[in-house]
Amino acid sequence: MSEFKQTFNSSLGKKLIMALTGLFLCTFIIVHVGGNLLLFSNDNGFGFNVYANFLTHFPPIEVVAYILYLSILVHALYALILTVKNRKARPVGYAVQAKSDASWSSKNMGLLGSILFLFIVIHMGDFWFKYKYTNEVAFKEYRTDLATGQTTESAYTPASADFSHSVSVENNVEIVRVKDLHARVAHTFGNIWYVLIYVIAMGALSFHLLHGFQSAFRTLGWVHRKYTPIVYAIGTWFFAVIIPLAFAAMPVYYFFCVR
Amino acid sequence: MSNGNMNLTLKVWRQKNAQTAGKFVTYKAESISPDMSFLEMLDVVNESLTLKGDEPIHFDHDCREGICGMCSLYINGHPHGPKRAVTTCQLHMRSFKDGETITIEPWRATAFPIVKDLAVDRSAFDRIQQAGGYVSVNTGVSTDGNAIPIPKVIADEAFNSATCIGCGACVAACKNASAMLFVSAKITQLGLLPQGQPERYRRVQTMVAQMDEEGFGSCTNTGACEAECPKEIKLTNIARMNNDFFSAKLFREESIHEEQHGGA
Numbered sequence: 001m002s003e004f005k006q007t008f009n010s011s012l013g014k015k016l017i018m019a020l021t022g023l024f025l026c027t028f029i030i031v032h033v034g035g036n037l038l039l040f041s042n043d044n045g046f047g048f049n050v051y052a053n054f055l056t057h058f059p060p061i062e063v064v065a066y067i068l069y070l071s072i073l074v075h076a077l078y079a080l081i082l083t084v085k086n087r088k089a090r091p092v093g094y095a096v097q098a099k100s101d102a103s104w105s106s107k108n109m110g111l112l113g114s115i116l117f118l119f120i121v122i123h124m125g126d127f128w129f130k131y132k133y134t135n136e137v138a139f140k141e142y143r144t145d146l147a148t149g150q151t152t153e154s155a156y157t158p159a160s161a162d163f164s165h166s167v168s169v170e171n172n173v174e175i176v177r178v179k180d181l182h183a184r185v186a187h188t189f190g191n192i193w194y195v196l197i198y199v200i201a202m203g204a205l206s207f208h209l210l211h212g213f214q215s216a217f218r219t220l221g222w223v224h225r226k227y228t229p230i231v232y233a234i235g236t237w238f239f240a241v242i243i244p245l246a247f248a249a250m251p252v253y254y255f256f257c258v259r
Numbered sequence: 260m261s262n263g264n265m266n267l268t269l270k271v272w273r274q275k276n277a278q279t280a281g282k283f284v285t286y287k288a289e290s291i292s293p294d295m296s297f298l299e300m301l302d303v304v305n306e307s308l309t310l311k312g313d314e315p316i317h318f319d320h321d322c323r324e325g326i327c328g329m330c331s332l333y334i335n336g337h338p339h340g341p342k343r344a345v346t347t348c349q350l351h352m353r354s355f356k357d358g359e360t361i362t363i364e365p366w367r368a369t370a371f372p373i374v375k376d377l378a379v380d381r382s383a384f385d386r387i388q389q390a391g392g393y394v395s396v397n398t399g400v401s402t403d404g405n406a407i408p409i410p411k412v413i414a415d416e417a418f419n420s421a422t423c424i425g426c427g428a429c430v431a432a433c434k435n436a437s438a439m440l441f442v443s444a445k446i447t448q449l450g451l452l453p454q455g456q457p458e459r460y461r462r463v464q465t466m467v468a469q470m471d472e473e474g475f476g477s478c479t480n481t482g483a484c485e486a487e488c489p490k491e492i493k494l495t496n497i498a499r500m501n502n503d504f505f506s507a508k509l510f511r512e513e514s515i516h517e518e519q520h521g522g523a
Binding site: 010088102109 | 341364368468
């Protein structure tokens with residue numbers, strides 16, 4: 001056990017924890033952005049609400065969710081520990097510091113990470129907490145005629161307080177009753193301040209991952225002339241451009257096109 | 260004395276010893292030749308200080324041909340000054356403009372305490388080397404130098420890393436005062452060659468442990484060290500060190516067998 005502790009308490013071990021939790025969070029946002037693309041489908045939130053319901057009621061996902069929350073906390077905590085240690089390594093700074101070639105994001109990971117942490121708190125408070133622990137998110141009923149494929153929706157008031165969801169088929173009509181998170185999203189994204197917070201946070205995400213993704217590979221020691229350019233390309237184009245743009249498009253789309 | 264045509268203003272960090280607080284003192288460097296090295300310019304300033312009965316500016320130097328790693332100085336925001344891939348002793352005054360103000364600071368790191376003025380104690384690097392930065396050679400007949408074939412690509416990488424002179428510019432340049440470029444250069448140099456293989460996984464663990472003990476910061480893969488290194492040591496060495504370290508910790512323990520408890 002002491003060997004184990006010694007490994008993870010070393011400077012390289014702490015960076016390993018940062019890299020592994022960081023890469024896990026990278027895989028998470030792929031799933032998150034993929035699922036949330038349902039917000040763009042013009043179905044009055046049917047697909048999105050069913051997806052949100054699945055995420056909160058499928059046990060394996062719930063287990064992964066707890067690993068995810070732990071990863072966010074550990075990533076932030078170790079960033080703090082490492083920053084304090086790094087500051088201690090140079091208590092007296094330089095009077096003159098020349099502009100270096102190093103990327104802006106690599107020198108501001110702490111600032112970018114803090115913005116993201118604040119954003120995650122706001123974001124989870126808005127949706128995750130309200131969805132799981134309050135009754136602020138109303139229910140909706142979707143009736144799909146299985147013969148024609150037509151879906152109509154209406155508000156639904158559950159009979160008991162602990163109702164979560166139901167799927168049933170009556171007279172060839174599929175009735176799905178789920179929490180209407182989509183309405184909550186549309187409401188939040190109708191507020192210009194929330195839209196701004198989300199867009200700024202996605203800017204921070206972009207710069208954080210621009211450095212973070214490839215840096216994690218360096219920390220793990222996975223650097224090679226053959227595949228490092230591919231890692232850079234994925235980190236830049238997929239994680240720092242496509243994903244933040246897709247996320248930022250959601251509040252912007254709802255603010256300008258859905259209201 | 261000097262009869263050049265450059266006149267400069269120097270802002271030099273003066274500090275009596277590690278215990279007392281230091282401050283910048285401004286000096287005039289007059290009639291400096293552009294062909295002088297930076298250290299020769301300081302020699303001229305020191306000569307005039309000595310003649311005036313003042314304490315000369317203390318700075319580290321030895322070979323003055325860019326290979327010993329003794330000279331340091333953080334000049335105008337760059338370790339070893341503004342030129343790429345040169346040490347301070349090989350930096351010429353023609354790299355500066357006449358009338359320029361030059362700020363000279365010591366390396367700043369907890370692990371490199373100031374001895375006096377611009378001279379810092381870099382024995383932390385020696386202790387890291389002593390922790391494992393060597394190849395154990397037992398006595399016996401000397402072996403033929405070319406008896407062990409080494410692929411050229413391996414020899415080249417090892418020799419490129421071996422050009423590290425241990426000056427500490429990487430620590431000075433790093434925003435975290437991390438020593439990882441230095442340590443990884445030593446680990447790469449020794450770990451790649453066949454003679455260094457037997458101790459490869461023990462070495463990476465002991466050297467990293469000593470590096471942590473000395474109070475250096477961690478690597479953020481920013482790359483300031485690589486940009487400022489007078490010997491152009493590559494950042495990729497750090498990735499190689501990480502790889503060796505994790506591999507040593509996870510897979511290369513001396514014995515994989517569980518300890519026996521109790522009876523036969």
